[in-house]
Amino acid sequence: MKASTLIKQVSAITLAVAAINASAGIYVSGSTVYENSSPFVMRGVNVAHAWYADKTSSSLSDIAKTGANTVRVVLATGKLWSKTSESQVASIISQAKANKLITVLEVHDTTGYGEQTAATLSEAVDYWISIKNSLIGQEDYVIINIGNEPFGNGQSASAWTDGHKNAISRLRAAGFKHALMVDAANWGQDWQNIMRDNAASVLASDPQKNVIFSVHMYQVYNNASSINSYMSSFKNNGLALVVGEFAADHFGENVDEASIMSYAKQYGYGYLGWSWSGNGTGLTSLDIAQNFNASTLSSWGNTLINGSNGIKATSKVATIFGGSSSCSATTVTPYLRVNSGSWQQTAAVTVSSGARVEFGPHPTSGGSWSWSGCGTSGTSRAQNVTISSACSATATYTNSCGTKSTRQFTISLTGTSSSSSVASGGTCNWYGTSYPICINASSGWGWENNKSCIAQSTCNSQ
Numbered sequence: 001m002k003a004s005t006l007i008k009q010v011s012a013i014t015l016a017v018a019a020i021n022a023s024a025g026i027y028v029s030g031s032t033v034y035e036n037s038s039p040f041v042m043r044g045v046n047v048a049h050a051w052y053a054d055k056t057s058s059s060l061s062d063i064a065k066t067g068a069n070t071v072r073v074v075l076a077t078g079k080l081w082s083k084t085s086e087s088q089v090a091s092i093i094s095q096a097k098a099n100k101l102i103t104v105l106e107v108h109d110t111t112g113y114g115e116q117t118a119a120t121l122s123e124a125v126d127y128w129i130s131i132k133n134s135l136i137g138q139e140d141y142v143i144i145n146i147g148n149e150p151f152g153n154g155q156s157a158s159a160w161t162d163g164h165k166n167a168i169s170r171l172r173a174a175g176f177k178h179a180l181m182v183d184a185a186n187w188g189q190d191w192q193n194i195m196r197d198n199a200a201s202v203l204a205s206d207p208q209k210n211v212i213f214s215v216h217m218y219q220v221y222n223n224a225s226s227i228n229s230y231m232s233s234f235k236n237n238g239l240a241l242v243v244g245e246f247a248a249d250h251f252g253e254n255v256d257e258a259s260i261m262s263y264a265k266q267y268g269y270g271y272l273g274w275s276w277s278g279n280g281t282g283l284t285s286l287d288i289a290q291n292f293n294a295s296t297l298s299s300w301g302n303t304l305i306n307g308s309n310g311i312k313a314t315s316k317v318a319t320i321f322g323g324s325s326s327c328s329a330t331t332v333t334p335y336l337r338v339n340s341g342s343w344q345q346t347a348a349v350t351v352s353s354g355a356r357v358e359f360g361p362h363p364t365s366g367g368s369w370s371w372s373g374c375g376t377s378g379t380s381r382a383q384n385v386t387i388s389s390a391c392s393a394t395a396t397y398t399n400s401c402g403t404k405s406t407r408q409f410t411i412s413l414t415g416t417s418s419s420s421s422v423a424s425g426g427t428c429n430w431y432g433t434s435y436p437i438c439i440n441a442s443s444g445w446g447w448e449n450n451k452s453c454i455a456q457s458t459c460n461s462q
Contacts (some may be wrong), residue, residue, distance in 0.1 A: 025140030025320065026102070026179040027210050028240040028319065030354040033179070035102065036320040038141065041101070042242055042270025043155075043315035044070030045288060045304075049377065050081045050108055051094065051276045055292050057095055059276050059413055062294035064099035066305045067312045069323070070448075071096055072145065072244065072272045075263040078129040079109040079119035090134040097141055104181060104272070105143035112187055114159075115152030121163045124150070125170045136175065140320050144171070145181035145244070149188035160185045161198040172207055181212045183244060188216030196230065199239050205423035214244035216262050216274075219253035221246070227259045235267045242270040247286045248300040257300070273304040323387035334369075334395035334407040340384075347439045350412045356373050356384040357411060359395035371395040374411060392437070394456055408439055409458055428459035435459075 008263050026035045033040050044062045049056045051074070063071055073092055075084040091106065096103040099239050109119035109126055119127075122146040127136070135142060146167050151160050171180065182202060184190035195213060205210045213234065221227050234241040243264060250258045264271045277292040279285075288301035297305065305311045317323030335343040351357070359371050373393030376385050380389050390412045397405045438446040438453035446453045 017242070023137055026143055027178065028212060029209075030238040031235050031240050033212060033240050033242075033270065035318050038319040039268070039269075040069075040102070041268055041314070041316070042070040042104075042272060043311045044068040044072065044104075044138075044272045046074065046272055046275035047070045048074045048247060048275055049088075050074045050076040050084060052292075053088070055165070055278070055370045056092060059292065060092075060095050060099050060101065062289065063294075064101055064275060065126060065294065066102065067315045068387060069315050069317050070102045070104060070270065070272060072106060074148070075105055075127075076106045076108055077119050077123060079123060080117070081109065083127075084131075086131040086134045089131050089384055093138055093142060097321075098357070100317050100323075102143065102318050102320075103141060103458075104143045106146050106148045106181075106183075106244075108148045110147030110150035112152040113150055114441065118150075119147070121147050121150050121167045122170075125167050125174075128176070129174050130170060132174065132176070139178050141211065143179045143181050144176065144390055145183065145214065146171070147183060151185045151194075153186050155185060155194075156199055157185075157192075157194045160194050161202060162315050164202050168206050168211070176207065177210075179210050179212055179417065180206070180246070181242070182212050184215045186220075188214070188245060189220040190215050191220045196233055199234070203239065212240045212242055214242050216245040218245050218246065218250035218255050218390070221260065222254045222257060224257050224259040226261070227256060227263050231263050231267050231269060234269075240269075241267075242272065244272055245274040246271060247274050248303060249285055251282060257303060258307070259311070261304075261307060261314075265309050265314055273300075274425075285401050334371075334397055335361060336409050347408060348410045348412070350414055351387055352414050353388055355377045355387050357387055358384050359393070359407075359409070369395070369397055373409075387413070389413065406442055406457055410439065428454045428456075430454060430459065 009347065024031065045068055047056060047059050060071060067427055070345065075089065077083060107119070107124040107447065110121060110124050113120060117240065128144060135144070146164070150163065158227055160270055166178060183272065184195035186192055186194065190196060191271050200214050204208060215230065217227065231241065243260055246257060246260050249255055261271060273288055274286055275288065277289045279287050285298065285300060287298050288304060290298055303310065316430055322460045324394045335345060336349060336357060336359055337343045338349060338355050339353055359369065371393055374391040392408065392410045395407050395409060427436055436451055436453045438455050440446065441454045441455040443457050
């Protein structure tokens with residue numbers, strides 16, 4: 001958010017993201033952020049170091065005690081506020097590491113460029129290069145947020161897009177291998193969808209394909225529909241997103257913070273509340289801790305930290321600091337249901353012609369569904385398919401770590417029988433010999449209907 005000026009209110013090419021860059025400790029693959037090769041969902045708080053440097057040390061310690069795993073820290077280039085020195089940056093990183101916090105560093109002087117006096121993205125890059133020695137070697141712990149809200153309203157989409165492409169190019173040429181964070185246009189709120197519609201091309205311009213996109217959700221996002229629409233667009237296009245700033249209100253206007261946290265959890269996206277303390281006149285309700293006192297949380301602070309989808313309930317310490325991966329709990333066994341009835345564990349059903357079936361149930365967080373057979377493939381579990389003949393299908397759930405759970409289903413019509421030798425309705429040509437596909441075995445070989453059968457996954461692996 002900008003320091004003192006009222007934010008003014010007034011839509012992506014699907015991209016398959018490149019493979020992991022082993023030289024960067026924090027990286028993106030598709031819509032997921034990874035650290036230490038484990039999925040990482042940011043849950044944290046913004047800290048206004050540039051204006052309250054004397055409060056940074058205690059703030060980092062207090063924020064860590066909330067269970068947060070990330071801190072976003074305000075730095076200054078000297079354009080609008082006193083320059084944050086290289087030694088200060090090194091100290092901030094060191095203290096954050098000691099408190100087991102991943103650090104997002106941002107240059108705040110770029111806020112609202114084009115509508116108020118501010119640094120350009122190019123000047124922000126100059127700053128990053130000037131403090132390079134404090135950053136190189138910290139790729140496991142630090143994300144570089146190139147510039148805070150670097151474009152106000154009334155700026156062209158090409159200005160935002162080309163400005164970030166040039167900044168990324170210069171940073172990579174200077175040797176930075178960190179994950180880079182890019183803020184949205186329109187004071188970060190992207191109400192014109194400039195970032196949403198151009199994010200894929202910005203990511204494609206990065207030789208490391210390691211860019212996290214950050215939207216600041218304030219009064220533009222005052223209802224669940226707008227929040228879901230924005231987040232789902234990035235998820236559907238396989239792009240990493242974080243809510244870099246948000247609060248419960250903004251300049252007296254409502255923000256739907258509960259839906260922001262709920263949808264962030266659903267889509268596996270991070271969020272960073274604004275801000276720990278020190279907000280000025282007209283913005284004191286944005287203070288999470290009143291007067292920098294961790295024992296006196298504001299209503300907003302209590303929601304962020306103690307809410308059902310808040311930091312304490314959803315944050316996991318980064319594995320680089322000894323935290324545990326969240327992957328093991330996300331394996332889901334695919335079920336089936338007919339005509340929106342109850343979910344069934346059975347792998348074979350008999351239905352009437354015209355029945356509609358789907359596979360699931362959908363996981364509460366992370367991962368994705370796909371299924372093939374019965375006349376369709378690659379669709380999500382929410383896509384019902386009308387059954388007009390006996391058929392077989394394969395449903396697959398892939399969790400956020402990439403682990404797949406596959407189950408075979410067979411569907412027969414009332415008064416008809418499946419054409420296959422077993423209920424699964426499929427056969428495998430196993431090196432020249434035909435074997436039926438198992439119904440119940442997810443891997444290897446089995447014995448069903450008095451015959452040897454082979455799991456679909458094993459058949460596919462030959």
